[in-house]
Amino acid sequence: MNMESTGLIYFSPTHTTRKVLEGIAQGLQATDARHFDLTQPDAIPQSSRNMNQDLVVIGAPVYAGRLPPVMVSRFKRIRGNGVPAVIVVVYGNREYEDALIELRDLALEAGFRPMAAGAFIGEHSYSTTDLPIAAGRPDAGDMAKAQEFGKSIRAKLMTASGELSECLQVPGSIPYKEVNSLPGIAPATNEAVCTKCATCVSACPTAAIDRENPGCTDTERCIRCCACVKVCPVKAKSLDDPRIKQIAAWLHANFSDRKEPETYV
Numbered sequence: 001m002n003m004e005s006t007g008l009i010y011f012s013p014t015h016t017t018r019k020v021l022e023g024i025a026q027g028l029q030a031t032d033a034r035h036f037d038l039t040q041p042d043a044i045p046q047s048s049r050n051m052n053q054d055l056v057v058i059g060a061p062v063y064a065g066r067l068p069p070v071m072v073s074r075f076k077r078i079r080g081n082g083v084p085a086v087i088v089v090v091y092g093n094r095e096y097e098d099a100l101i102e103l104r105d106l107a108l109e110a111g112f113r114p115m116a117a118g119a120f121i122g123e124h125s126y127s128t129t130d131l132p133i134a135a136g137r138p139d140a141g142d143m144a145k146a147q148e149f150g151k152s153i154r155a156k157l158m159t160a161s162g163e164l165s166e167c168l169q170v171p172g173s174i175p176y177k178e179v180n181s182l183p184g185i186a187p188a189t190n191e192a193v194c195t196k197c198a199t200c201v202s203a204c205p206t207a208a209i210d211r212e213n214p215g216c217t218d219t220e221r222c223i224r225c226c227a228c229v230k231v232c233p234v235k236a237k238s239l240d241d242p243r244i245k246q247i248a249a250w251l252h253a254n255f256s257d258r259k260e261p262e263t264y265v
């Protein structure tokens with residue numbers, strides 16, 4: 001199998017999912033893999049895109065134990081054409097609940113053949129210096145595991161072409177858990193510090209930030225991914241709504257014990 005024609009398909013506002021996928025690609029010896037970055041609103045044409053790679057690695061962060069709805073709708077424009085797929089979720093050290101099984105089903109529905117799966121840990125989007133949650137992850141240990149995972153997939157593909165299992169078994173339950181969204185919350189901007197450089201505008205996956213006035217975020221469009229908070233070069237953005245701070249304190253208090261990546265090949 002030609003690993004150079006590997007595709008990495010991901011949604012990754014704060015880049016931890018992307019980093020894990022790049023580690024897996026290294027293990028696959030697919031360092032020139034083509035990136036399909038669904039974080040960008042226009043990464044995939046509205047019309048749909050046919051995959052002709054030999055293998056794809058599909059990655060998504062876990063949001064409330066599920067996949068981010070915006071990722072799901074963008075992914076649905078892709079046609080898998082029977083291409084083998086490695087599915088990966090990245091979560092902030094709490095739980096991934098039904099996200100991996102949802103990603104498996106999404107990949108199957110699009111016409112991919114899921115053949116391996118992984119759940120990795122990334123710094124929680126709500127992690128701050130005061131309330132760290134999985135800060136700095138994926139770290140060197142996680143990246144070594146991502147590479148090992150890539151190597152084991154490569155070994156499997158080299159020996160078992162055409163014998164991929166039809167339905168990869170992964171943890172999670174069907175029907176998937178229901179999600180209640182928190183409406184009307186978006187990161188705040190410290191106008192005294194903001195230089196209006198618009199770095200946050202380009203990083204926002206849902207075009208929720210006004211380019212002329214980056215202090216203004218559409219709370220209906222905002223998915224609270226914290227891309228703007230983490231990318232701001234002068235730290236003018238923060239998600240300090242009391243409801244989010246309460247969640248962050250709960251995560252910090254209850255989910256600070258290190259979890260390790262899980263893989264299914």
Ligand SMILES: Cc1cc2nc3c(=O)[nH]c(=O)nc-3n(C[C@H](O)[C@H](O)[C@H](O)COP(=O)(O)O)c2cc1C
Nearest residue numbers: 012013014015016017061064065092094122124125
């Ligand atoms: C809205 C939202 C919901 C989240 N829900 C969960 C969750 O249910 N479990 C968990 O462990 N982490 C959760 N996280 C943390 C992310 O899964 C984690 O930070 C991930 O590494 C982000 O991926 P990215 O860097 O590719 O954007 C959530 C993050 C956000 C923004």
